[in-house]
Amino acid sequence: MSDAGNRFRTLLGHRLFWPVAVLVVMLAANTVYRPGFLSVEVNNGHLYGTPIDILRLSAPLILVALGMTLVISTGGIDLSVGSVCAISGAIACLYISRAPDQDNLVTVLTALAMALGAALALGAWNGVLVSVIGIQPIIATLILMVAGRGLAQLVAEGQIITINSGPYRAIGLGHLLTLPLAIFIALAAALLVAAFTRRTALGMIVESVGGNREASRLAGIRSGRVVFLVYVVSAACAAIAGFMMTANVSSADGNNTGLWVELDAILAVVIGGTSLAGGRFYLGGTILGALIIQTLTTTVYAMNISPQTALLFKAVVVIAVCLIQAPAFRAKFRRRRSGTPPPPQSSPQRQKEQVPA
Amino acid sequence: MSSLSISAPSWARLPRRHMPVLATLALLLVMYGIGVSQYRAFSNIQVVFNVFIDNGFLLVIAVGMTFVILTGGIDLSVGSVAAMTAMVSAWLLQSGLPALLVLVIALLIGPTLGFLMGCAIHFFDIQPFIVTLAGMFFARGMCTFISNASIPINDGFWTTMSQYRIGDPRGNFVSISVLVAFAVVLIAAYVLAYTRLGRNVYAIGGNPQSALLMGLPLGRTRIAVYTISGLCAGIGGILLSFYTLSGAPLIAIGMELDVIAAVVIGGTVLTGGSGYIFGTVLGVLVLGVIQTLITFDGSLNSWWTKIVIGGLLFAFILLQRLIGIRYK
Numbered sequence: 001m002s003d004a005g006n007r008f009r010t011l012l013g014h015r016l017f018w019p020v021a022v023l024v025v026m027l028a029a030n031t032v033y034r035p036g037f038l039s040v041e042v043n044n045g046h047l048y049g050t051p052i053d054i055l056r057l058s059a060p061l062i063l064v065a066l067g068m069t070l071v072i073s074t075g076g077i078d079l080s081v082g083s084v085c086a087i088s089g090a091i092a093c094l095y096i097s098r099a100p101d102q103d104n105l106v107t108v109l110t111a112l113a114m115a116l117g118a119a120l121a122l123g124a125w126n127g128v129l130v131s132v133i134g135i136q137p138i139i140a141t142l143i144l145m146v147a148g149r150g151l152a153q154l155v156a157e158g159q160i161i162t163i164n165s166g167p168y169r170a171i172g173l174g175h176l177l178t179l180p181l182a183i184f185i186a187l188a189a190a191l192l193v194a195a196f197t198r199r200t201a202l203g204m205i206v207e208s209v210g211g212n213r214e215a216s217r218l219a220g221i222r223s224g225r226v227v228f229l230v231y232v233v234s235a236a237c238a239a240i241a242g243f244m245m246t247a248n249v250s251s252a253d254g255n256n257t258g259l260w261v262e263l264d265a266i267l268a269v270v271i272g273g274t275s276l277a278g279g280r281f282y283l284g285g286t287i288l289g290a291l292i293i294q295t296l297t298t299t300v301y302a303m304n305i306s307p308q309t310a311l312l313f314k315a316v317v318v319i320a321v322c323l324i325q326a327p328a329f330r331a332k333f334r335r336r337r338s339g340t341p342p343p344p345q346s347s348p349q350r351q352k353e354q355v356p357a
Numbered sequence: 358m359s360s361l362s363i364s365a366p367s368w369a370r371l372p373r374r375h376m377p378v379l380a381t382l383a384l385l386l387v388m389y390g391i392g393v394s395q396y397r398a399f400s401n402i403q404v405v406f407n408v409f410i411d412n413g414f415l416l417v418i419a420v421g422m423t424f425v426i427l428t429g430g431i432d433l434s435v436g437s438v439a440a441m442t443a444m445v446s447a448w449l450l451q452s453g454l455p456a457l458l459v460l461v462i463a464l465l466i467g468p469t470l471g472f473l474m475g476c477a478i479h480f481f482d483i484q485p486f487i488v489t490l491a492g493m494f495f496a497r498g499m500c501t502f503i504s505n506a507s508i509p510i511n512d513g514f515w516t517t518m519s520q521y522r523i524g525d526p527r528g529n530f531v532s533i534s535v536l537v538a539f540a541v542v543l544i545a546a547y548v549l550a551y552t553r554l555g556r557n558v559y560a561i562g563g564n565p566q567s568a569l570l571m572g573l574p575l576g577r578t579r580i581a582v583y584t585i586s587g588l589c590a591g592i593g594g595i596l597l598s599f600y601t602l603s604g605a606p607l608i609a610i611g612m613e614l615d616v617i618a619a620v621v622i623g624g625t626v627l628t629g630g631s632g633y634i635f636g637t638v639l640g641v642l643v644l645g646v647i648q649t650l651i652t653f654d655g656s657l658n659s660w661w662t663k664i665v666i667g668g669l670l671f672a673f674i675l676l677q678r679l680i681g682i683r684y685k
Contacts, residue, residue, distance in 0.1 A: 077486070129671075133675065134678065135675075135678060136627055138431070138486070139621065139670075139674060140674070142614070142618070142670065143667050143670045143671045143674070144667065145614065146614055146663055146666050146667045147664050147667020147670075149660070149663050150660040150661065150662070150663030150664035150667065151660075153660035154661075154664065158658055158659075158660060254660070263490055266486075266487075276486065276487065277484075306501050306505055308498065308500070308501035308606060308607070309498050309501045309502050310498070311497045311498035311501075312494070312495060312498025312499065312502060313498070314494045314498070315494035315495035316495075318487065318490065318491040318494065319477070319488075319491045322481075322483045322487055322491070323477075323481060323483070326481040326482060327482070328480065328481045328482045329481045
């Protein structure tokens, strides 16, 4: 019995236990509410169904969150990803919309290269501000977050650029091996990042910089360069996500492309167990976090609740997940269960009241 | 400022600490000067009044944010809380409650949310960024939960507050909102400069650990600043509902960014411990004057506002960095 109990306790203590539990509960609730939720059917050689949709729609968020994970693991934060999405999407769409033949593959690739180049430059800007000038990350990226929306509108001249390009649309809606192409792009990015960080020393270097930048520098790591690099990677990820978002709707809207995606991405990273203080990162957890957020959004849409009200549910999930992961909360909870007198403040109750509110 | 050599005369020490605020003041005067020299109507005193009228709610919210940022925290929920306050008051007025009761209820929302967020931040040691993000989602969600469409306000008290003009015979006027905003600014400046709470705020922002070891009430102060920020967001929301005479679910989206930008441009350091309410006032005015300039120009588009604000943010952060204010 004690063996099983121990195993259960290890499972409960695993950092991915609660995120997985939340995801499973959400999927189960959906299946109960709508029995056809989990069904997947083959239509026209492609797989269709809500789970596939969730995967496809979460692809941009996974991409952004991957870059965000690296940034957060160095103890930074990148608020500008939403703006970078908007700018890269706008540049790509602008170039394609001006081309004589929008279906030309070379045109689309040139557009993607240009937009990606612009995004890398923006990432480098963030990186310089944080690593060379030494500005606090939250404020350094806030600059681009505010100005970037303006830049995106400047690129698009305040218009919504509509395009009609087959190859570009494929980024968001195309299929490969019966599955949406977007899933493969996100998967490839995840594998690439994982390979570079977990199969080489890079990941550990990033974590050590996040743990203590100065100590890492003294240990011989070029901390500045590592910090610079993660912002560039984050911007590149955001740019690809921006292509997907604009490809999904075949148009670029400087105001709304990638709006609030930075918050969702940070949320996904935190749900995945990466601490905002830096020093550790979990790519698997991040992907799980992104899936949770997208499942939540899809659930809310499916239940015919307005998208804005969905924020209410998001707030509940954020608080719940953060509380469960907060060491202070766990400690209080455990103390109470083991029979010692409850702590003097009644704050846990207060907190619980807020959750269902 | 202890890094300064002891031999420096006291007058040389002052400008360094006040430099960001003075730079903001200089910028404001230069921008106003440009406006006056370019556009004849700009010198009209009503232009200045209009900046206050159009940004009264922003000013109040920025004052609350200054408290939070001075302790080294951040409050992302202010825009949504303001929107929720406006929404709730519009909704309650529509259902026929007396204006005074509505005012009291609406003003309780912000501090309550702020208090809860402060508790979560202090007792469970969760990052302010995440907690207030949840608060932002919650308040915004409540807005649409109440109604998907904007609710007009026809109440007598609200329309009076909205339309009453306090002015001179020549036709220049300010609205009551401006007076409320000024009152909030004065009270906040007094609290920060002359009360125990104000000193605790600066001390915690300077170094929370030292503050705790000195026996300062860390938790109480932290919770207090988020409650204050919530209260200011609430008052801002009421002013917003005076200004628009409605409660709209999507109003004030992204306002937290404007507010943070105003506070930073006003010279408050985001790591906490350094900054003034007066600077925040100047920061809000800078944003207001930029908007006015772009409106006067006519040929520039609204997105230039964002680009200019971004550029100014950069310039001011660089300035703070150059003059050596501790920046992490």
